[in-house]
């Protein structure tokens with residue numbers, strides 16, 4: 001067996017344990033009774049120690065050196081690069097830093113759960129200080145290993161190949177046109193009236209509707225399922241994808257579109273190259289590309305006029321006892337394209353969402369690079385909210401800088417993925433429309449040509465290309481924010 005083959009075999013071994021962790025993680029969120037949490041946490045910690053042990057086996061260093069000298073095909077060379085990247089990411093940090101960070105993050109997150117509703121920045125700041133200190137140490141070590149700035153090294157964990165220099169260019173462009181676009185759209189929507197769903201939409205009917213929509217989106221039920229959890233997510237493994245949603249019986253709208261979103265994540269996982277299963281090259285390219293699939297489903301397909309019409313029709317059938325005016329397709333369109341300047345990112349609409357992301361990106365970039373201190377955050381948050389959305393968060397920490405879980409866990413560098421995904425999705429759609437008659441395909445109810453395009457250009461590539469090459473091969477150019485601007489302008493002012 002060659003060194004390369006040994007490395008692939010070892011990666012599959014690690015993947016098998018990660019498989020079990022993923023299904024256990026889903027079970028914790030969707031099924032497990034609360035009394036199981038202590039023992040499960042211990043079992044998961046033990047599993048993670050074992051995975052870490054496998055990742056740090058000393059003989060791997062020599063195997064990588066040997067494999068690099070072997071006569072490999074172009075694809076194998078790329079597979080090896082991905083194997084090495086994943087190995088280095090897992091190995092570069094000293095064990096005592098990993099342990100200290102995991103304790104500090106857990107402490108900060110746990111306390112945050114009650115400090116946030118209490119608007120207790122002073123209390124939060126005491127724990128958060130340690131999270132920032134250790135995250136900066138991590139970023140510094142990763143920066144030295146990769147030759148990047150500290151923030152870019154963290155960003156690379158989620159978006160390999162993307163730099164803050166390129167994000168600055170993209171986001172600075174968005175900032176020149178987004179605030180005015182939001183104001184223009186609000187002005188336009190001021191006079192529109194809509195019928196808002198109210199009343200009792202049973203969980204049973206909502207689930208049946210969700211499953212119908214998943215079928216329309218060709219979710220493969222032999223390789224996945226839909227369940228419930230407090231925070232919706234897409235988990236599991238490519239052959240057994242677990243998506244979840246949360247039902248609110250007074251309103252079906254958010255859960256329904258949430259299912260469309262998670263189905264996008266799921267179909268990417270289900271469509272990853274089977275020949276590379278269990279190896280890093282067979283996984284999703286980046287968090288931004290993952291989000292580009294969920295947002296392609298949710299924003300590009302899901303909010304298009306013909307899809308909205310189908311959705312309205314299906315919902316009307318499942319909720320036949322309710323006011324039919326809700327399920328009028330124009331009403332549905334308005335319902336799903338309503339814009340509002342508001343404080344909370346997770347509740348934000350498509351148009352204001354990038355402002356929430358850019359604000360966080362600018363703060364975390366400067367925080368990790370040591371340009372600002374964590375005590376500057378509330379003031380900066382307020383300034384940027386005023387500049388981008390005209391809202392003040394002075395003294396309002398719970399709906400300001402304390403609203404997200406990400407930073408409490410030391411997940412710096414993740415936020416840009418959301419808006420990168422929205423931008424990639426707009427670019428795919430613009431290019432897809434050159435060869436696929438998207439509107440009539442959706443109207444026909446057989447969306448196969450859309451999924452074939454995604455499968456061919458995105459899903460089947462796994463991590464065999466860099467993000468830039470993936471986007472260039474699929475769309476003819478690297479990421480270009482102009483597609484996003486055009487999409488938003490057409491949808492909201494067209």
Ligand SMILES: [Zn+2]
Pocket residue numbers: 261265291294
């Ligand atoms: Zn998502």
